[in-house]
Amino acid sequence: MRDILAPESGRWRAFTSVFADVVEGAGYEFVIPPLMEDLGVFTRIGEATDVVTKEMYDFFDKGDRHVALRPEQTASVCRAFVQHRPLVPWKAWYSGPNFRYEKPQRGRFRQFDQVGIEVLGVDDPYLDVEVIALGWEFYRRLGLRQVELRINSLGEPEDRARYVDALQAHFAAAGDDLSDQSRDTLTKNPLRVLDSKRAVDAPFVASAPTIDQFWSDGAAAHFDTVQSGLRALEIPFVLDMKLVRGLDYYRHTTFEYAGGTLDSAQNALGGGGRYDGLVEDLGGPATPGIGFALGVDRTLLACDDEGVFPAPDRSVDVFVVDTAGGAAALAITAELRAAGISTDRSYENRSMKAQMKGANRSGATVAVIVGTDELDAGIVTVKPLRTGGQQASIARADLLTDLRSRLQEATS
Ligand code: HAM
Numbered sequence: 001m002r003d004i005l006a007p008e009s010g011r012w013r014a015f016t017s018v019f020a021d022v023v024e025g026a027g028y029e030f031v032i033p034p035l036m037e038d039l040g041v042f043t044r045i046g047e048a049t050d051v052v053t054k055e056m057y058d059f060f061d062k063g064d065r066h067v068a069l070r071p072e073q074t075a076s077v078c079r080a081f082v083q084h085r086p087l088v089p090w091k092a093w094y095s096g097p098n099f100r101y102e103k104p105q106r107g108r109f110r111q112f113d114q115v116g117i118e119v120l121g122v123d124d125p126y127l128d129v130e131v132i133a134l135g136w137e138f139y140r141r142l143g144l145r146q147v148e149l150r151i152n153s154l155g156e157p158e159d160r161a162r163y164v165d166a167l168q169a170h171f172a173a174a175g176d177d178l179s180d181q182s183r184d185t186l187t188k189n190p191l192r193v194l195d196s197k198r199a200v201d202a203p204f205v206a207s208a209p210t211i212d213q214f215w216s217d218g219a220a221a222h223f224d225t226v227q228s229g230l231r232a233l234e235i236p237f238v239l240d241m242k243l244v245r246g247l248d249y250y251r252h253t254t255f256e257y258a259g260g261t262l263d264s265a266q267n268a269l270g271g272g273g274r275y276d277g278l279v280e281d282l283g284g285p286a287t288p289g290i291g292f293a294l295g296v297d298r299t300l301l302a303c304d305d306e307g308v309f310p311a312p313d314r315s316v317d318v319f320v321v322d323t324a325g326g327a328a329a330l331a332i333t334a335e336l337r338a339a340g341i342s343t344d345r346s347y348e349n350r351s352m353k354a355q356m357k358g359a360n361r362s363g364a365t366v367a368v369i370v371g372t373d374e375l376d377a378g379i380v381t382v383k384p385l386r387t388g389g390q391q392a393s394i395a396r397a398d399l400l401t402d403l404r405s406r407l408q409e410a411t412s
Pocket of ligand 1 (some may be wrong): 058071073074100102107109110111112113114116117119243246247268269270271272273274276290291292293294295296297298299
């Protein structure tokens with residue numbers, strides 16, 4: 001768990017605001033689920049997933065309720081849907097921290113942020129295309145160029161179940177030649193054996209049956225439409241039959257955005273898919289759902305690696321230096337801020353030299369300087385800090401107009 005300080009923190013705010021622009025422009029409404037829920041909400045993610053069995057921050061609260069910090073937000077959004085029953089299609093977006101007790105490393109944290117969307121109540125494969133395309137568009141807006149979109153379909157629940165049986169048989173036949181870890185995974189979640197990166201497992205993973213052999217006609221047709229929709233939007237993708245994702249609720253379309261610059265274990269910048277069935281599991285009516293979540297921490301690392309989406313400049317416009325006691329700084333600062341000009345000042349009546357140092361450090365475009373002589377004469381000194389131009393004395397009453405034209409010039 002980390003502190004995020006400026007200037008990096010400014011980047012986080014900008015990140016969320018770009019995301020909001022993209023998804024609100026497509027009709028998604030902002031939801032804020034709680035950070036903590038009844039544990040039962042999250043066990044629906046899948047009793048056989050590491051997220052539930054090993055990584056949950058769960059505890060008993062003072063009322064003896066078994067609760068957990070959210071490891072993701074899809075289950076919470078579905079729980080909110082069941083509770084409030086908004087009209088469908090319900091298109092929601094969210095942003096905020098999640099908690100997983102994982103082994104920390106570059107790109108993997110115990111508290112990490114996601115932005116994401118979920119749509120409930122629509123079975124149309126063109127919605128799958130819309131959702132995937134919005135994530136793609138967001139990465140494009142950040143300036144990332146090395147993102148690879150990988151897609152797969154896990155088919156209908158019955159297709160998936162038959163596939164799991166086939167994988168079970170395939171890997172069981174490998175016997176002791178399979179790694180200990182994969183043999184353990186096989187007993188809990190055969191699909192996850194496909195994720196093994198261990199060399200001893202590689203030949204068995206390579207020769208494993210693929211999910212497409214198990215798709216029903218309906219599942220194959222759904223996935224065909226998704227692919228043709230992506231082609232129509234000219235979004236490049238890679239078919240990855242081994243993409244099973246880490247959570248149990250997926251059916252039909254699953255996808256991941258992989259970063260080109262991160263270690264392969266942490267290169268998933270974001271992912272999602274259909275989860276028809278989750279709302280029902282949480283006590284609601286049968287309701288199809290689809291969405292994705294994008295990891296903020298990881299995506300920003302990818303931005304660093306590609307040299308895009310730098311921290312925005314959050315410097316103030318004006319810095320007020322007052323060597324006449326501070327009352328003039330109080331009044332001028334208030335006047336400028338009220339006029340919409342971002343303004344900072346120094347305190348404690350320090351020397352001119354110390355205050356000018358503060359002014360330069362602030363990154364302000366202009367310093368407004370008031371001394372006893374200026375006060376008596378009803379003037380102020382205005383000094384450009386970034387451009388190196390001449391300082392000027394102007395009437396106190398003209399300050400606002402003068403600053404407005406200087407700042408406009410500086411930004412044009
Ligand atoms: P997920 O694949 O578990 O999916 O997480 C999505 C993204 O969150 C990952 O691709 C990654 O960027 C980021 N992430 C996950 N764990 C960590 C971590 N420990 N440290 C840093 N980043 C991390 C979900 O959470 C699903 N709820 C996505 C979804 C939405 N499916 C349907 N709707």
